[in-house]
Amino acid sequence: MANYPHPILGNSDDYNSSSFFKLIPGTRERTDKKHPKGEGWLLINDLKYEINNKSLESLIKEKSAKIFCEITCPGLSSFSRSVELIEGAKFEVKQNELRGKVLLIPRIVATEDINDVVFKDTNSIFDGRKFQINVNDLLAQGDIKSFLHYPPFDEDMATEKESLIRFGPIDEDYVSYGTDSNGITIRIPKKIWASYNRNKRGKPSYINTLYCVPIIQNILRDHLNNKISQDWKATIQKDVEKYELTEESDNKELFDVSQKIIERAISNASYINAAKEID
Amino acid sequence: MSTMLHKEGLKNLENNLIDDNELELYSGKTIHINSDNVYDDNTGTIDAFSKAQLDYDDSKSESANEQKNVRILYDAVKDDMSVGKAYNRMLWATLCHTVCFNYIKKRNKGGRHTVDINKRIKDADLTDSKQKKKITALITKNFFITTASYRQLERNHIAKLWLVADKTYRCWERFPGLEKLKQDDSYYYTDIALYSMDVFQAVFERNDKIAKHPQILNGILYYFSLNPSALTKKSARKWYQTFIKEIVCRLVVNPVYLNFSLDSFMEFLEEIAEDISI
Numbered sequence A: 001m002a003n004y005p006h007p008i009l010g011n012s013d014d015y016n017s018s019s020f021f022k023l024i025p026g027t028r029e030r031t032d033k034k035h036p037k038g039e040g041w042l043l044i045n046d047l048k049y050e051i052n053n054k055s056l057e058s059l060i061k062e063k064s065a066k067i068f069c070e071i072t073c074p075g076l077s078s079f080s081r082s083v084e085l086i087e088g089a090k091f092e093v094k095q096n097e098l099r100g101k102v103l104l105i106p107r108i109v110a111t112e113d114i115n116d117v118v119f120k121d122t123n124s125i126f127d128g129r130k131f132q133i134n135v136n137d138l139l140a141q142g143d144i145k146s147f148l149h150y151p152p153f154d155e156d157m158a159t160e161k162e163s164l165i166r167f168g169p170i171d172e173d174y175v176s177y178g179t180d181s182n183g184i185t186i187r188i189p190k191k192i193w194a195s196y197n198r199n200k201r202g203k204p205s206y207i208n209t210l211y212c213v214p215i216i217q218n219i220l221r222d223h224l225n226n227k228i229s230q231d232w233k234a235t236i237q238k239d240v241e242k243y244e245l246t247e248e249s250d251n252k253e254l255f256d257v258s259q260k261i262i263e264r265a266i267s268n269a270s271y272i273n274a275a276k277e278i279d
Numbered sequence B: 001m002s003t004m005l006h007k008e009g010l011k012n013l014e015n016n017l018i019d020d021n022e023l024e025l026y027s028g029k030t031i032h033i034n035s036d037n038v039y040d041d042n043t044g045t046i047d048a049f050s051k052a053q054l055d056y057d058d059s060k061s062e063s064a065n066e067q068k069n070v071r072i073l074y075d076a077v078k079d080d081m082s083v084g085k086a087y088n089r090m091l092w093a094t095l096c097h098t099v100c101f102n103y104i105k106k107r108n109k110g111g112r113h114t115v116d117i118n119k120r121i122k123d124a125d126l127t128d129s130k131q132k133k134k135i136t137a138l139i140t141k142n143f144f145i146t147t148a149s150y151r152q153l154e155r156n157h158i159a160k161l162w163l164v165a166d167k168t169y170r171c172w173e174r175f176p177g178l179e180k181l182k183q184d185d186s187y188y189y190t191d192i193a194l195y196s197m198d199v200f201q202a203v204f205e206r207n208d209k210i211a212k213h214p215q216i217l218n219g220i221l222y223y224f225s226l227n228p229s230a231l232t233k234k235s236a237r238k239w240y241q242t243f244i245k246e247i248v249c250r251l252v253v254n255p256v257y258l259n260f261s262l263d264s265f266m267e268f269l270e271e272i273a274e275d276i277s278i
Helices: A054-061 A152-157 A190-202 A204-224 A233-242 A251-268 B007-018 B020-025 B045-051 B062-077 B089-097 B101-107 B117-123 B129-143 B150-155 B157-168 B188-193 B197-205 B208-212 B214-226 B236-253 B262-275
Strands: A021-024 A027-031 A041-051 A065-072 A080-084 A089-094 A100-110 A114-117 A131-133 A138-141 A145-149 A165-170 A176-180 A183-189 B003-005 B038-040
Touching (some): A041 A054, A041 A065, A041 A100, A054 A065, A054 A100, A054 A138, A165 A204, A183 A190, A190 A204, A204 A233, A204 A251, B003 B007, B003 B045, B003 B089, B007 B020, B007 B089, B007 B129, B020 B117, B045 B089, B062 B188, B089 B101, B089 B157, B101 B117, B101 B129, B101 B157, B117 B129, B150 B157, B150 B208, B157 B197, B157 B214, B188 B197, B188 B214, B197 B236, B208 B214, B208 B236, B214 B236, B214 B262, B236 B262
Parallel strands (some): A165 A183
Antiparallel strands (some): A027 A041, A041 A089, A065 A080, A065 A100, A100 A138, A114 A131, A176 A183
């Protein structure tokens, strides 16, 4: 980090002690229509920070500096928003605005011109030196936190050809499923087919939870009992190994794992791409 | 309902480019996509793009054409598009091979581009590996997005129109701190961003730091609207290129976008303008 025209404090630069400024990212929440702003929002609640530097603490107390969290998506190189880290700070964004790795960068900036600032606990080269700070000058940057985010509605733009799981209508009054060389086909009664399609567009996670979780649970059981012979069983086997399932695994374990698989599919569309894994 | 390329379909289309006959098809009026390569797009995105009747008028400048077409395109698709969808290579490849196939060709004849794609393909000796490589590159560049990246979106003639409008359309309503920028024309700042191809490159392409921050981007466009000579004066190009380079440098230590206020940003720009001695 450049020391221009004053030190910009970082946990590994210009500062003597460890971890003087850190972001506590809070909880992440995905919303659908229950959110007042409509469907498909990502909320990061309760963003907090910890700071341990007298000079900066007093600048913040005097309102000469503020702490912000910049939320940026380097993969897109086209998204950046910031939120001031005050008590109960939260960040809201439409889920489709973000994709891939999301960075949370805590920063402290001056809110006014400040004369003759002396930074404490810094490298000895700054000892006793006075700095002239201008409004909006960057004073410190904490460690960057990150997480992965994929919009749940990605699957609107994916292809059913790539998915292990496909849906189709049937005349019967009950939901059923079958397997073939292409994967798993879930059959939905024709009388609720229209409702299924509405939910598929608006609430794909609802479809995943309602239909896919119990069926993946059955598929895992069938696989453990060597009842699946198609090529795509390699994809199922990966999850069996990953989650350490065995023939002894009970229904609760299978249910928990199938939920995790669906959760992962919602967050990074892995099962949407599962067919590719067995190419 | 319209159809869209799926991942495998896109791969097939790209792989087809090794075939001379497939390359020649790009000189036709339309190009046929095999039904095995597409699926029904029930999101309405392709349908929305189909409503945008883009046209390129050779007698007008590239900027004038893009300023006209950006309105047609964004008015049609703004409610059905998102950043998430924009980073889908299949979407742009579908558009470039279907509803925008002829626009892409006409667009390539505009301005500095004197490329008549049809003629180049027809005149090329595809048995010559060098010529074939050039034609393949020409088609790849114009009809595909090779990686789902911001840079590729800027370079594709259709994606670019969506991108520039998405950052500037009614910015005073969509981004905090820009309320003062309100204009009667929803595309007022879009037009400034497309004032010339070089201005677009300066604010969107040469450095992604500007377009990444909508307040910074639209603040600069607002500054240009208040100081039109910045874009029109003699040596304007050199001036605004230096101006933007200086802004990007200062943002590293002076991230004005964090605690953004339009007034202080205008002062920040004035200060930089005074410091530039061109």
